[in-house]
Amino acid sequence: MQTKTFLGVCGSLRKASRNMGLLRCAQTVMPEGSSLIIADISEFPFYSADREQPECVKAFIRQVKQADGLVLAVPEYNYSVAPALKNALDWVSREPGSLLAGKPAAIMGAGGGMGTSRAQYHLRQICVYLDLRVLNKPEVFSNAFSAAFFNNGDVADTEEGKKLQTEIKELMAALCRQAGQQLR
Numbered sequence: 488m489q490t491k492t493f494l495g496v497c498g499s500l501r502k503a504s505r506n507m508g509l510l511r512c513a514q515t516v517m518p519e520g521s522s523l524i525i526a527d528i529s530e531f532p533f534y535s536a537d538r539e540q541p542e543c544v545k546a547f548i549r550q551v552k553q554a555d556g557l558v559l560a561v562p563e564y565n566y567s568v569a570p571a572l573k574n575a576l577d578w579v580s581r582e583p584g585s586l587l588a589g590k591p592a593a594i595m596g597a598g599g600g601m602g603t604s605r606a607q608y609h610l611r612q613i614c615v616y617l618d619l620r621v622l623n624k625p626e627v628f629s630n631a632f633s634a635a636f637f638n639n640g641d642v643a644d645t646e647e648g649k650k651l652q653t654e655i656k657e658l659m660a661a662l663c664r665q666a667g668q669q670l671r
């Protein structure tokens with residue numbers, strides 16, 4: 488079986504992030520033969536053309552190159568994409584060679600009542616320019632303030648949490664299928 492490795496990127500930098508919890512949950516439900524590693528973007532400075540790439544950004548770019556696809560966990564800040572995630576994508580987008588073009592990607596998010604749907608649709612627009620191949624379905628819109636999450640950000644083993652786990656599992660399966668089709 489061909490193994491596939493995906494890279495998770497979370498737009499929230501706080502310790503008890505629900506969005507990071509979504510990525511940790513995804514790690515536990517990856518289809519056999521695939522895995523998900525989670526990038527550390529917490530030290531990235533804001534992109535500037537005048538700034539040399541720091542080592543943390545270089546390491547991230549290496550991870551992006553090696554990944555068969557991306558899993559983007561997007562918090563919604565003021566109806567849009569949290570800036571840490573946009574900034575990480577901005578850094579990669581300036582690397583020669585269109586690293587993201589054609590890469591499969593999955594999007595999910597945890598936020599207020601609309602489950603980051605507004606931010607996710609902004610992110611999808613960003614992904615058009617980057618030429619990422621974002622899965623349309625399933626969409627994962629979760630409520631960060633519900634019983635689906637423990638206080639530390641992990642997806643809970645409650646009824647809501649289990650439903651969310653199933654949605655994430657389906658999304659990861661769809662991502663693997665997409666990556667498999669592209670690798671053939």
Ligand SMILES: Cc1cc2nc3c(=O)[nH]c(=O)nc-3n(C[C@H](O)[C@H](O)[C@H](O)COP(=O)(O)O)c2cc1C
Pocket residue numbers: 499500501503504505506507562563564565566567597598599600601602603631
């Ligand atoms: C600056 C800021 C703006 C926010 N704006 C929104 C918003 O527009 N929509 C929403 O659903 N939640 C909003 N929230 C609440 C976040 O969705 C919530 O804090 C969520 O838990 C953040 O994700 P995290 O747990 O991964 O950090 C906002 C939070 C912050 C800090």
